[in-house]
Amino acid sequence: MAIKKNTGRFIVFVCLLLSMLYAVGIARATDQYEIITHPGVTEKTLSKGSLRAIFGMRLHTWSDGTAIRVFVMPDDTPLHTAFSKEKLNVFPYQLRSAWDRLVFSGTGQAPYTVASPEEMLAKVASTPGAIGYLNKSMMDGRVNVLHIK
Structure with a gap:
């Protein structure tokens, strides 16, 4: 049970991290x-x-x-x-x-x-x-x- 819970948290963390990196990349391209x-x-x-x-x-x-x-x-x-x-x-x-x-x-x-x-x-x-x-x-x-x- 603990492994599934940690795996789920890890996946959520990776998704959030990737979405933030994507947003930063777009912002860098758009404002300068x-x-x-x-x-x-x-x-x-x-x-x-x-x-x-x-x-x-x-x-x-x-x-x-x-x-x-x-x-x-x-x-x-x-x-x-x-x-x-x-x-x-x-x-x-x-x-x-x-x-x-x-x-x-x-x-x-x-x-x-x-x-x-x-x-x-x-x-x-x-x-x-x-x-x-x-x-x-x-x-x-x-x-x-x-x-x-």
């Missing part, structure tokens, strides 16, 4: 990121509506005429989920659905997907007109921060 652009992008602030249009692949050029190149993380990453929900007010699956409609109808394209934060930084820093998002801890001055109003 910025919208970034290529250094050549002249915009320093952007409305939330314009940001939604850019990541919805409906706004194609910056105010100076430079083509916008959108970079995103994979749909299942915590940073992409946080960005989608907090900045765009949509779920990642809703973004994917909108992008798929554009691609399958032949009226547009999906954003470029990068595999890691390091690749996001490298691509946005080296691609004229690029926009993406990145954890603050990864930023090193090669990209500009875009303020959303």
